[in-house]
Amino acid sequence: MLYLFSGLTRGSMYALIALGYTLVYGVLQLINFAHSEVFMSGAFASFIVVSAVVGEGQTPGWAVPLIFVLGLVTGGLTGACIAWGLERVAYRPLRRRGAPKLAFLISAIGMSFLLSALAGKLFNRFTNNQFPDYFNKDSVVFTVFGAQVRLIQLIIIVSALLMMLFLDRLVSGTKLGRSIRGVAEDAPTAALMGINIDKTISKTFVIGGALGGAAGFLFGTAFVFSNIMGFLPGVKAFAAAVLGGIGNIRGAMIGGLLLGIIEVLIPALPFIGTKWTDVVAFVVLVLVLVFRPTGILGEKLGRAA
Amino acid sequence: MRSSYLAKFAAFGVAGALALTACSNSTTPAPTTGGNAAAPTSSTGGATPAGGGSGATYKIGFQGPLSGDNQQLGINEVNAVELAVEQANAAGDLGFTLELVKSDDVGLPDKAPAAAQTLLQDTAVMGVVGPSFSGATKAVGATYSEAQLALISPSATNATLTTSGWTAFHRIVPPDSVEGQQAADWLSTKAKTVYVVDDLSDYGKGVGDDVQKELESKGVTVTREGVDAKTTDYSAIAQTVASSGVEALFYGGYDAQASLFAQALKSAGFAGITVTGNGGKSSVFTEGAGDAGDGWYFSCGCLDATVAPAAAEFEKAYQAKFNTPSSTYSPEAYDAANAMISVIKDLASKGEVTRADVLAGVKALDYKGITTTIKFTETGEVEQQVINLYQQEDGVIKLLGPIADQK
Secondary structure, eight states: TTTHHHHHHHHHHHHHHHHHHHHHHHSSSSOTTTTTHHHHHHHHHHHHHHHHHHOOSSTTHHHHHHHHHHHHHHEEEEEEHHHHHHIIIIIIHHHHTTTTTTHHHHHHHHHHHHHHHHHHHSOOOOOOOOOOOOOTTEEEEEEETTTTEHHHHHHHHHHHHHHHHHHHHHHHSHHHHHHHHHHHHHHHHHHHTOOOOOHHHOOOHHHHHHHHHHHHHHHHHHBBBBBBTTHHHHHHHHHHHHOOOOTTTHHHHHHHHHHHHHHHHHHHHHTTTTGGGHHHHHHHHHHHHHOOOOOOOOOHHHHHH | HHHHHHHHHHHHHHHHHHHHHHHHOOOOOHOOSOOOOOOOOGSSOOBOOOOTTTTTTEEEEEOSSSSSSTTTEEEHHEEEEEEEEHHHHOOOSSSSSSEEEEEEEETTTTTTHHHHHHHHTTTTTTEEOOOOOOOHHHHHHHHHHHHHHEEESSSSOOOOGSSSSSSSEESSSHHHHHHHHHHHHHHTTTHHHHHHEEEESHHHHHHHHHHHHHHTTTOEEEEEEEETTTOOOOHHHHHHHHHTSEEEEEEEEEEEHHHHHHHHHHHHHHHEEEOOGGGHHHHHHHHHHHHTTOOEEEESSSOOTTGGGGGGGHHHHHHHHHOOOOOOTTHHHHHHHHHHHHHHHHHHHHBBHHHHHHHHHHHHHHHEEESSSBBBTSSSSSSSSOEEEEETTEEEEEEEEEGGOOO
């Protein structure tokens, strides 16, 4: 119980990033390895805006939620823009040429390196940048079975759940969602039905990017951020997406939350130790791949959502 | 359609090429002679018949982190070296021009060999201040020794560095084994149960081991844990420490991570004594940790130049040049540079300067610096070793005095 909320906090972060992987995988059957840098860019952009707004001195209580929303929106918008740009630069030209899958993978990894190095050049290469303290992140909201739940944990879990709920509704209940599912199910047929594939793919990237960017802001607020912050959470979120069943939106959410909890709970057991955190996470991934390659909920965005 | 794509790719390619050339310009060192092409020092082999005449240029190198996570420590040091070089040139009695060559190793073992090559290939470099970090030093100690290029490190404190049989390595700070032992002796009078956490680096693990060994020999119960330095979320380990009910925590690692850990410990409600070694003591820690850093103790074989009387003049010059107070290891780096300069100056007045002669000169040093008297033992360890204890109060790290005198 003591660790459950740490786990949920991590987990919801992974889940948000994992959604980006899953969405893109769903429509393109491709892993967008530059997604972790979309996440990073969201953190930096929202940091710039938030610290410009907060400035020096005390933040009045009523402004805190506004600043928080501002950070989320900035992170989301930046993530969306970068993801849109990524699709334009690294994916669409290749798709037009009918390039093999490997080419997409390589261009995504290339963009990932480029963005990470660029952010390092533009901003800084410290690995412990922190957001300004515009509210007391550590104030204890309530206590469950002796576990103190802190404000920041609550905020992250709740805002992540809200965003996931929103996405779930979007994909299963709207016209855009239907076209995304259509493209995921069978792109050529969807095109015959009058769905503009390019536009749908673009929009998918934008949605995934917005969630990734917002997750960047949440992550930066809770922990620290840097130009290389994307890599590890990115890989973990990828693992989470696979764990839940890649291409499956609800699977990504469950996989993310589960991975976060496993990561915090297992190393805390006696004789294991915190240095095993990452090992445990990837052992879980390997076990899932060995015993249930399609993940907990199976693959296909088209079917399950 | 096609041509527009070609144009796009061409533009991208040109931009990329420009970026690459820009990078290579900024990172490639200027070949051997620094600006003074006529200087005889550019001849190869390290044997440079400068003849003590004016116009010769000798260089001292600096290797340490000038970018990345731990750049603050490197900047503290390189500034002091720069000051020493500037003062030596301004004094006008050198008989040659002294230049500083900075080589950035990011503080990482895998970047260190390239950074060392930059200095080794520049035949005018007669001695090196650095490397700053233990892991980086491990990666290049043998290479420098083969080239007989003398090293004086102001801050690499891993105990094994002086037992590896390298001829070139010297340091003017006590090793972690001494620091860890004294810190543990002090801590054992305060707590009977201690959590020792390290960052799995050469430095962090080394000092953690030394502290653990000494604490256990004093009958203290030690729980040991390692947390990778790339970790961003310390909440789980902080919770483990807090709920284990230990009386004290020792963290072996560097400032940036220590500050995160301090924050997490505070939010986990840990009320015990918190101590870290020399790697944690810097402005990066105080700024990063904020109030969470108040009460933390730091053991350090280093001198706080802002309070030490012998360093007043240095401190004044440093603040005038860099517009900021000196920080951890600045005085040590200043001393290392000045000791190195004194050797080169002495040799130059006699005729020629070679790397091998400088190395021999460093081994024979007896130089009174602002931190200590620099005189090396056979293995490259400084003879006079004092460990100080510091504590953060109201966001400022204050000197409490030699740890051996603390109650």
